[in-house]
Amino acid sequence: PLDQLETYRTIIMLGTVRMNVSMKNSLQTWVAGGGTLVATSAQLSQADSALCGTVIGSQASTASQSKFVGNTSWTSEPQFEYRILTPRSAAVVASAVNGDVLLTRNSYGKGKVYLFAAPYLLSGGKTSMVASAITLLDTLMQHQLSAEVSGPFRVQYAVNSAPDTVIVSMTNNEAGAWTGKITLNHDWQDLSCFEWITDTPVAHRMVGGV
Secondary structure, rough: HHHOOOOOEEEEEEOOOOOOHHHHHHHHHHOOOOOEEEEEEOOOOOOHHHHOEEEEEEEEEEEEEOOOOOOOOEEEEEEEEEEEEEEEOOOEEOOOOOOOOOEEEEOOOOOOEEOOOOHEEEEEOOOOOOOOOOOOHHHHHHHOOEEEOOOOOOOOEEEEEEEEEEEEEEEEEOOOOOOEEEEEEOOOOOOEEEEEOOOOEOOOOOOOOO
């Protein structure tokens, strides 16, 4: 239902999802309102060309290298299969060595639709995600996150946000103390930091208002 879609800023279609009329109408309205949709050639069809700005062909090919538009170097990866895409109103985002289009971006209303040529974003052996998908999803995630964690070593973290609250939960599995940085994408004046298990305050400082 549209009211449930409107709680999300980005939707990534995964698995064997095929659009029916009801889903298509809801997604079109949601994207037009400002949502970002990520889908693949296995989930959309030629009937969805107005939404994705691209004609999805019936022919398939394979590639083992990809490159984003503007990059100078190619990314080698396990061979993957893809459907032939013909952009109409969509812009080309990534391509194969032979010039075939691997990823398009179409503006639809206030939103965007990203279409991958590789079915389900997977390599041919279905053991890994295609490189272009990893790059795009990382980029979208950085734009959507309410907070970002960085430091001397990696920690597991989760970000939960509401209109007036951001909670960053971190798990440090290393032996030493973590002395990194949490960067918030909004100017929050009421900040606190606690150790999760004991619920005791942890020393911290605010720099530059973030």
